[in-house]
Amino acid sequence: AQSVTQLGSHVSVSEGALVLLRCNYSSSVPPYLFWYVQYPNQGLQLLLKYTTGATLVKGINGFEAEFKKSETSFHLTKPSAHMSDAAEYFCAVSSTGGGNKLTFGTGTQLKVEL
Amino acid sequence: EPEVTQTPSHQVTQMGQEVILRCVPISNHLYFYWYRQILGQKVEFLVSFYNNEISEKSEIFDDQFSVERPDGSNFTLKIRSTKLEDSAMYFCASTGTLGEQYFGPGTRLTVT
Numbered sequence A: 001a002q003s004v005t006q007l008g009s010h011v012s013v014s015e016g017a018l019v020l021l022r023c024n025y026s027s028s029v030p031p032y033l034f035w036y037v038q039y040p041n042q043g044l045q046l047l048l049k050y051t052t053g054a055t056l057v058k059g060i061n062g063f064e065a066e067f068k069k070s071e072t073s074f075h076l077t078k079p080s081a082h083m084s085d086a087a088e089y090f091c092a093v094s095s096t097g098g099g100n101k102l103t104f105g106t107g108t109q110l111k112v113e114l
Numbered sequence B: 001e002p003e004v005t006q007t008p009s010h011q012v013t014q015m016g017q018e019v020i021l022r023c024v025p026i027s028n029h030l031y032f033y034w035y036r037q038i039l040g041q042k043v044e045f046l047v048s049f050y051n052n053e054i055s056e057k058s059e060i061f062d063d064q065f066s067v068e069r070p071d072g073s074n075f076t077l078k079i080r081s082t083k084l085e086d087s088a089m090y091f092c093a094s095t096g097t098l099g100e101q102y103f104g105p106g107t108r109l110t111v112t
Helices: none
Strands: A003-005 A010-014 A019-021 A024-026 A031-038 A044-050 A056-058 A064-068 A073-078 A087-095 A108-113 B005-007 B010-013 B019-024 B031-037 B043-050 B053-057 B065-068 B075-079 B088-095 B107-111
Touching: A003 A087, A010 A019, A019 A108, A024 A073, A031 A064, A031 A073, A044 A056, A044 A064, A044 A073, A073 A087, B005 B088, B010 B019, B019 B031, B019 B088, B019 B107, B043 B065, B043 B075, B075 B088
Parallel strands: A010 A108, B010 B107
Antiparallel strands: A003 A024, A019 A073, A031 A044, A031 A087, A056 A064, A064 A073, A087 A108, B005 B019, B019 B075, B031 B043, B031 B088, B043 B053, B065 B075, B088 B107
């Protein structure tokens, strides 16, 4: 079985500050890891993914995440927050290969303040 | 850029009625999924579909749910007799072979 824990259901940062959203996973097999963003009343948009290879992955909108197997973590970061980053962020895990379901975390609501 | 589409965007139905939610996955994708998100909660997996059959389903996906790919483009989720607790946002997703799932905008189902 797989699971995802997102620490902090709400995170607030100032515009221009570092964004750090935490994600820890549990998986008995090598995982694929994903971050999705959901803007109000919209669907889920893929930010970035880790499958194999380089453990630091870059995504859209300046976000990146680092897969740390020893810490079972996949934290999402962005050096400088923008007002438009305000949204809910979901970390998800699946088994390797195509066709496997995603197991989501409970989400982190990011608020960006002036 | 290809995208997953879903119709309707919002469906209101009375308890006990049947509803069909429709999705058009990305055309060359092979795997199809339904997820749901109850208001304020996390996204939950319902069912995956591959090669015209269910490949995996969750405990939520009981006998009142069914999925179908009636033609080469549509993928549907049917709820036979809706309950109040079925009120949620339902997301369709599809993927090719790399495990990267693309989600549709969702259908908000309200059961009254």
